[in-house]
Amino acid sequence: MDFNAGGKVADQRQQCEAIYRRRKPNKPTQDVEPSKQSCSARYVGRVSLAPAAGALNRKTSWTRSLSTRGRTSVAVGVCFEYHPQHKEPKRKGKRKGKAALPKGKYKFEEEKAYFQEVDAFELLEESPSPKPTTWVAGNQTDTVALPKLCSPLDKWLFKKLNFTFEPSSTLSKILQTSTMRPIPSEPIGGNNLKSSSLKTPKNSSKVNSRLPSAQSRFELSLVDGNVLETVPDVGNDGCEDIVASVKKLSLASSSSDSEDLDPFRALLAVCGQSVPLKFRDVFSSYCDLDKITKIGEGTFGEAFKAGNYVCKVVPIDGNILVNGEVQKRSEELLEEVVLSRTLNYLRGHEGDFQNACTMFIETIDLRVCQGSYDAALISAWEDWDEDHGSENDHPKAFPDNQCYVVFVLEHGGKDLESFVLRNTDEAQSLLVQVTAALAVAEAAYEFEHRDLHWGNILLSRNDSVTMPFTLEGKQMYIQTFGLGMSIIDFTLSRINTGDDILFLDLSSDPELFKGPKGDKQSETYRKMKEVTEDCWEGSFPRTNALWLMYLVDVLLLKKSFERTSKDERDFRSLKKRLDKYQSAREALLDPSFSNLLVDGGI
Ligand SMILES: Nc1ncnc2c1ncn2[C@@H]1O[C@H](COP(=O)(O)OP(=O)(O)OP(=O)(O)O)[C@@H](O)[C@H]1O
Numbered sequence: 308m309d310f311n312a313g314g315k316v317a318d319q320r321q322q323c324e325a326i327y328r329r330r331k332p333n334k335p336t337q338d339v340e341p342s343k344q345s346c347s348a349r350y351v352g353r354v355s356l357a358p359a360a361g362a363l364n365r366k367t368s369w370t371r372s373l374s375t376r377g378r379t380s381v382a383v384g385v386c387f388e389y390h391p392q393h394k395e396p397k398r399k400g401k402r403k404g405k406a407a408l409p410k411g412k413y414k415f416e417e418e419k420a421y422f423q424e425v426d427a428f429e430l431l432e433e434s435p436s437p438k439p440t441t442w443v444a445g446n447q448t449d450t451v452a453l454p455k456l457c458s459p460l461d462k463w464l465f466k467k468l469n470f471t472f473e474p475s476s477t478l479s480k481i482l483q484t485s486t487m488r489p490i491p492s493e494p495i496g497g498n499n500l501k502s503s504s505l506k507t508p509k510n511s512s513k514v515n516s517r518l519p520s521a522q523s524r525f526e527l528s529l530v531d532g533n534v535l536e537t538v539p540d541v542g543n544d545g546c547e548d549i550v551a552s553v554k555k556l557s558l559a560s561s562s563s564d565s566e567d568l569d570p571f572r573a574l575l576a577v578c579g580q581s582v583p584l585k586f587r588d589v590f591s592s593y594c595d596l597d598k599i600t601k602i603g604e605g606t607f608g609e610a611f612k613a614g615n616y617v618c619k620v621v622p623i624d625g626n627i628l629v630n631g632e633v634q635k636r637s638e639e640l641l642e643e644v645v646l647s648r649t650l651n652y653l654r655g656h657e658g659d660f661q662n663a664c665t666m667f668i669e670t671i672d673l674r675v676c677q678g679s680y681d682a683a684l685i686s687a688w689e690d691w692d693e694d695h696g697s698e699n700d701h702p703k704a705f706p707d708n709q710c711y712v713v714f715v716l717e718h719g720g721k722d723l724e725s726f727v728l729r730n731t732d733e734a735q736s737l738l739v740q741v742t743a744a745l746a747v748a749e750a751a752y753e754f755e756h757r758d759l760h761w762g763n764i765l766l767s768r769n770d771s772v773t774m775p776f777t778l779e780g781k782q783m784y785i786q787t788f789g790l791g792m793s794i795i796d797f798t799l800s801r802i803n804t805g806d807d808i809l810f811l812d813l814s815s816d817p818e819l820f821k822g823p824k825g826d827k828q829s830e831t832y833r834k835m836k837e838v839t840e841d842c843w844e845g846s847f848p849r850t851n852a853l854w855l856m857y858l859v860d861v862l863l864l865k866k867s868f869e870r871t872s873k874d875e876r877d878f879r880s881l882k883k884r885l886d887k888y889q890s891a892r893e894a895l896l897d898p899s900f901s902n903l904l905v906d907g908g909i
Pocket residue numbers: 376377378406602603604605606607608609610617619668716717718719720721722762763765795796798
């Protein structure tokens with residue numbers, strides 16, 4: 308490749324220390340009078356409590372790992388129950404919230420020294436991450452200004468009452484395809500499709516996605532109208548009455564009584580359930596419970612490996628703080644579901660075959676669970692904590708009535724932060740894969756990821772030589788050198804589903820843009836703000852190019868792999884050119900990528 312060409316307050320602070328570990332150090336404390344706190348603070352006003360005394364000590368990059376991708380906000384309302392959790396002190400020398408460090412070739416000392424150097428130089432504090440504000444669904448044609456921070460479901464209701472008297476067509480579509488059920492324990496890429504589920508011509512995708520997935524079977528079967536026939540026995544308790552549930556929901560949605568539009572019920576319906584399940588019902592579909600292992604954690608999610616899949620467990624709607632954060636609400640999850648389902652369509656099973664790729668993580672299934680954490684999950688959580696030192700609260704704190712959404716995802720491998728790249732070939736392929744994925748999603752859905760930091764890019768090794776994708780009708784292949792890449796975490800992403808524009812209004816999260824000067828991730832948020840002029844509903848594919856520039860920086864500054872000084876010069880000149888591109892689509896035309904792209908001849 309030739310790159311040259313191209314609380315509450317004071318009395319509670321002490322207790323708060325245990326659960327506000329992720330807060331940024333060195334931030335001025337913003338105390339809030341109890342009188343000013345209210346339930347609505349959960350959505351609109353976010354209140355900072357004093358950071359833990361220990362947190363005032365500057366963290367090193369070495370311990371910052373997860374925090375950079377965590378959220379910093381703390382929403383406090385009088386309406387939450389306060390449940391302080393007493394975690395045991397971290398084991399010395401462990402990286403908090405980190406995936407296992409690669410063994411063997413991993414140059415631990417070298418990378419540690421590098422991080423220390425970086426800390427001394429540029430990273431004065433953690434990059435702030437977005438607050439979990441509510442999703443906003445806009446509509447290109449609506450001229451009526453929507454309130455800024457109302458729930459998507461409210462907006463759906465708003466639109467229904469004022470415009471169409473129908474639920475959002477995006478949500479309707481999702482409801483129509485609410486039951487995606489993988490066959491339990493089937494290996495990824497298994498090919499035992501049932502003939503009944505293959506009747507639709509929509510399966511004739513031009514895209515050679517890796518292999519037909521379990522999910523496609525269910526989506527296809529839904530197109531056939533065989534929903535109940537093809538739903539296997541997975542967690543049957545909760546989904547006996549899927550159709551009734553969905554019907555009930557649509558009836559509710561045509562009523563003018565907003566109380567009928569219970570977002571939790573909508574979420575259940577979207578997940579093809581009428582009642583929440585128990586964890587063991589869901590997990591036992593994928594593996595023996597004693598085989599569950601934890602593989603990662605985020606501010607909101609605990610990620611467990613179950614068979615060949617990853618189950619990300621996100622607590623919802625509860626009143627206790629989890630990992631220092633107010634829990635996400637059903638309506639927020641509804642939007643995330645719509646977004647991840649929409650990206651699933653890119654896999655070529657449905658819809659726009661002009662644009663297709665398999666580089667966005669596949670959402671295999673979505674489930675709503677209720678209850679305290681299962682013993683098997685607690686045991687997996689504790690094992691991981693023992694090995695890695697969890698930054699999250701111990702899940703035994705969850706009460707019996709706690710609800711969760713379980714995202715059953717394709718296993719995408721390790722995140723770029725912990726993955727050890729071997730050489731320049733792999734690094735270049737990674738860049739081309741990310742660029743192509745963004746280009747495809749831009750073309751299909753005006754997609755912008757808006758938070759593509761190194762924790763949100765997953766990598767794995769396989770025996771592939773190329774990776775296919777289709778961009779604006781043209782099929783292409785990327786040379787992979789055996790590296791597979793998947794993009795995760797669409798919390799900040801913006802997408803135009805064709806019916807709705809889904810985006811997170813980052814103007815309501817000023818902290819996001821106050822990260823340390825010189826920190827590449829923080830600078831990228833700031834550059835996005837410049838580009839969008841803080842108007843986050845609009846389409847600004849340039850933000851994708853900004854994250855590509857960030858990625859080049861990460862490869863140059865934070866990853867060590869076999870490379871020459873010419874390779875480094877080439878990366879630097881690529882970065883300069885990326886600065887001129889207005890989108891990932893433009894970036895994909897960069898001459899330096901051409902050697903890794905093979906025309907599929909279509
Ligand atoms: N599909 C997957 N395959 C492999 N690992 C995964 C997968 N999904 C999540 N993980 C692991 O779990 C971690 C947490 O996941 P994720 O970032 O989605 O959680 P989150 O709570 O949304 O994070 P954030 O703190 O950014 O909000 C990831 O960094 C990754 O290590």
